[in-house]
Amino acid sequence: GAVVSQHPSRVICKSGTSVKIECRSLDFQATTMFWYRQFPKQSLMLMATSNEGSKATYEQGVEKDKFLINHASLTLSTLTVTSAHPEDSSFYICSATVGTGDGYTFGSGTRLTVV
Amino acid sequence: GENVEQHPSTLSVQEGDSAVIKCTYSDSASNYFPWYKQELGKRPQLIIDIRSNVGEKKDQRIAVTLNKTAKHFSLHITETQPEDSAVYFCAASKGKGGKLIFGQGTELSVKP
Numbered sequence: 001g002a003v004v005s006q007h008p009s010r011v012i013c014k015s016g017t018s019v020k021i022e023c024r025s026l027d028f029q030a031t032t033m034f035w036y037r038q039f040p041k042q043s044l045m046l047m048a049t050s051n052e053g054s055k056a057t058y059e060q061g062v063e064k065d066k067f068l069i070n071h072a073s074l075t076l077s078t079l080t081v082t083s084a085h086p087e088d089s090s091f092y093i094c095s096a097t098v099g100t101g102d103g104y105t106f107g108s109g110t111r112l113t114v115v
Numbered sequence: 116g117e118n119v120e121q122h123p124s125t126l127s128v129q130e131g132d133s134a135v136i137k138c139t140y141s142d143s144a145s146n147y148f149p150w151y152k153q154e155l156g157k158r159p160q161l162i163i164d165i166r167s168n169v170g171e172k173k174d175q176r177i178a179v180t181l182n183k184t185a186k187h188f189s190l191h192i193t194e195t196q197p198e199d200s201a202v203y204f205c206a207a208s209k210g211k212g213g214k215l216i217f218g219q220g221t222e223l224s225v226k227p
Contacts, residue, residue, distance in 0.1 A: 032212045043204060044159070044217045093158060097212040103149065104208075104215055106158040 002028045004096050006107025013084055013114055021079045021110045023094035029074035030096035034104075035067075038091040050077055084114040117142040119207050121218025129226055134195050136221045138205035139187040147210040148188045150179060152201045153220075159204060163190070166210070195225045 003026040013019050023033060032051050036044040048069050050056040056069035068080040077096075081088055093109040118141040128134050140148075146167035151159035165172045165179045165188065172179050176195075181188040192199060205218040 034214060043219045046214055046216065049214050091156070095215065103161065103164065108158050109156070111156065 002096075002098075002105040004030070004094060004105045004107040006094055006110060008110060009108060010111045011113070013112070015085055015114055016083055018080055018082045019084055019112060021081075021092055021094075021112075023077050023079075023096070023107045025075045025096050025105070028096075028098055028105075030077070030098065030105075031074070032097045033069075033071055033077035034095040034097075035069060035077075035079050036093045036095065038093065038109075044093065047079075081112065084112070086114045088112065089114045117145060117207055117209075117214075117216040119205060119216050119218040121205050121221060123221060124219060125222045125224070127224045127226065128195050130195060130197060132195055134190075134192045134199070134223055134225075136190045136203055136205070136223075137187060138189070138207075138218045139185075140207040140216075141186070142207070142209070143183075143186065144209050145207040147208045147213075148179070148181060149206050149215070150177075150190045151204045151206065151217075153204060154201050162203075192223075195223075197225050197227050199223060200225045 005024045035047045038044045047062045048056045048058045050069045050071035052071050052074045058064045071077040094107040095104045121138045149164035152162050153159045163177050163179050165181050176193045178191040203221045206215050208215040
């Protein structure tokens with residue numbers, strides 16, 4: 001089946017630095033990539049939607065200059081958390097579709113800890 | 116935009132009993148309703164889904180029902196087992212690659 005590889009699985013960074021998270025679709029072309037953030041004991045909150053070759057669409061309340069999303073190819077999307085702060089510590093997870101209504105494939109998630 | 120409400124937030128049942136989790140959605144254009152099981156620190160796993168052209172779908176001990184008029188759908192797990200213990204999320208989308216919006220989650224605990 002469709003697989004999305006997400007890296008890194010865990011990252012610890014210092015406050016003020018930037019962190020990049022990658023999601024690659026391994027055996028299909030991901031038309032659309034969704035990025036979610038999940039705080040402990042909470043739901044998956046959609047941050048943004050990205051389509052290959054176009055700018056990401058951010059959900060209300062998500063700072064686009066802080067969470068940079070790039071979807072340069074049909075197999076790779078990246079999320080960069082810029083100037084990370086402890087409150088950005090969370091579980092980030094991507095989800096890809098091929099745009100045919102066949103469902104959503106999730107990455108394995110990235111546990112970000114900002115110290 | 117779409118809003119999905121899920122209840123209850125926690126559910127504790129005895130092994131062998133049934134568990135029911137309910138969700139309502141706000142956008143009548145939504146037509147795809149998946150249910151996910153998530154274990155701590157892991158990705159959500161699809162356990163069953165239903166599309167708006169059917170009212171019920173069953174897969175062994177798991178079933179989902181959909182009432183489009185009332186805009187609600189439910190997950191039914193029968194003969195629960197301790198390994199069913201996890202957090203369950205409902206979600207809704209307009210399909211065709213549309214964004215997937217999640218409910219708040221239900222922490223199910225199945226006691227032996």
